[in-house]
Amino acid sequence: MKKRDEKMSLTESELIKIRRQLHQIPEIGMLEFETQAKLIEIIRSMPQTYFEIKKWKTAILVHVHGKQQGYTVGYRTDIDGLPVEEQTGLAYASRHKGRMHACGHDIHMTVALGILSYFAENQPQVNLTFIFQPAEENASGGKQLYESGILGEWMPDEIYAFHDNPELPVGSIGCRQGTLFAGTCEIHAKFIGKSGHAAFPHRANDMVVAGAQFVNQIQTIVSRNVDPIQAGVVTLGHFSAGTIGNVISGKAQIDGTIRALTQKNNVLIQKRVRKIADGVAESFECKLELDLHQGGYYPVENNPQTTAAFIDYMKNTPDVDFIETLPAMTGEDFGFLLSKIPGTMFWLGVESPYSLHSEYFAPKEGAIIKGVNAMIGFLKKRQTVVGNK
Template identity: 80%
Template sequence: MVLDEKKLIKIRRELHKIPEIGMKEFKTQAKLLEIIKSLPQKYLEIKTWQTAILVKVIGKDPTYTIGYRTDIDGLPVVEQTRLPFSSENPATMHACGHDIHMTVALGILSFFADNQPAVNMTFIFQPAEENASGGKQLYESGALDEWMPDEIYAFHDNPQLPMGVIGCRQGTLFAGTCEIHARFIGESGHAAFPQFANDMVVAGAQFVNQIQTIVSRNVDPIQAGVVTLGHFEAGKTGNVIAGKAQIDGTIRALTQDMNLLIQNRVRKIAEGVAATYDCQLELDLHQGGYYPVENNVQTTAAFIKYMKSAANVDFIETRPAMTGEDFGFLLSKIPGTMFWLGVESKYSLHSEFFAPKEGAIIKGVEAMTGFLRVRQHEVATDK
């Protein structure tokens, strides 16, 4: 039973109603399992890990495996779209389009459940992309080992691209990210007696100022990096010297080497500020599995070649983006390709008004089904 466009849109709306935060996608997992088990089972094997679902499609040649991954979690966003199928979970929404991602994956899976692939396939329904490096957790759990792909594919929806357009590029598609959490601890006191206190507003301000020099003075001008500090909290009132300052932000870089360079400079600056102002420092630089999404040369060449030549596909080459995605971790372990699928919305990803065009679903299914059929025969022939 190949899922048609009408059924896929119905599935997407059902999934959109039940968004859940990472590693708590219990209703989502149950709904996905219900749909997967309704497909022909002749070639399928299913197993779960936490809230993840792994589906093996047994191919004619089982000595090679192609992987396809979708993320399944939502965001802590209060939906404001007023759609008739809006989120039924308070303060949670599929504001990043993972409901679209899951639906496309189910459409592709339904085709290969009905049409035995040339080689094995592993479909990965992965939790916690947004908040807890679910791809890294799944990989390191060993649950994927038995069905480990030899190459792997995934996409992210893009509201800035026209509906159904496929976008991709060689090299880095998305940046690697790293969270910055810095806490400076001094001593509070009366505003009239600064000599008896250790002011962390001053220390924190120096940290903020010095961080601004990293991209301008440590990053190669022809490369890319971003350091943004979005949260600074110190003190409660104007006539009390603040004894603590909490500063939080993010690092974005298009290569892992650059990300590590920026992390090192952040650490050195934080330690220098702490030494200068004789205060304690608690610093957490947390990257987790959010590595740069670096597309493999061979798989991406095959992907772009197909998408450019396919009669039913509109393809464009895209620029790198500073958004983050934990598929980067899987690509650091498994050769593969990530791409964009245009969903044409005037609202951005993570917006409470985000409403992707559902016509993109069938276009994504058809484009990837076509590519994966061709790719399977290519790798089977090469072997």
């Protein structure tokens, strides 16, 4: 563990123990009651001299009062799990059937607690607001929390967060200027016509054919509407229609996702999906029910100023293995917070042969203390800079 003059109340072995406890109790977004209670217990065990704590639904906000008032740096971690049945075989595997921290939010929480424990012992120059946020995976928890008004006078002037990355070396820090993650939007389309006998197609209105036309036409959006030097994805992963081969289906349900590296392109693709769906419904004289749901899953667009400072620190710190990364088409609701508050998201390498969301995903715990130390160092330097503004 990196030596420093100041104290940190949580040691590396304690952090690993905490991570394993959190790993055993994954909960779905907005239902993280046991997780919230465990986090509160750990936070309350730290010195409280500089702390104020608020709860909102299953979220926790910890405001650390700085020596100077008037500026606040934010740090956010997500706390929810996924509806995945764990298959890692670990001694500390999930105790909640059908639930798993398959996206590594247990690592995210543990790093946040390590950073917080340092500033519990060492008063920061400026205010810090730590956000333990629910429902990143399923319900735009960041958007909900922001729009609730709970941040109030604790609203950060800039904000930081990370996501673990199984493809990067243990403890490495990955980041880039511009977009780190894509913005996403769910597609839910239902075409409703008229079922009938396969032998009498003229007496029915076949929604298999209508749905197939929708699927085919959707493929032209990225190839013919999105600038070729920019990125976009439209994937339709579910098509459900009919019951048996000799009955014409009167309904077709099609579901998918939009991914784009800018909000402008995400909106463009959404408009084209809607126009195509409307056109298919008109041409087949059928009813359309279309839901395009983006919620808070905006592109994670890093702020140029905060990201330049972050990258400069990480590149020039001997104990940090910094890697400049490419953008990814994964989604993250931190994008909504970055659309409201300037800030930076980065990767923390956890080196696993299995991908995020895999039932076998087992991040290497050596990344925890490296992530904690890197962020403590950056936040110490950053608060000195902003405190002198």
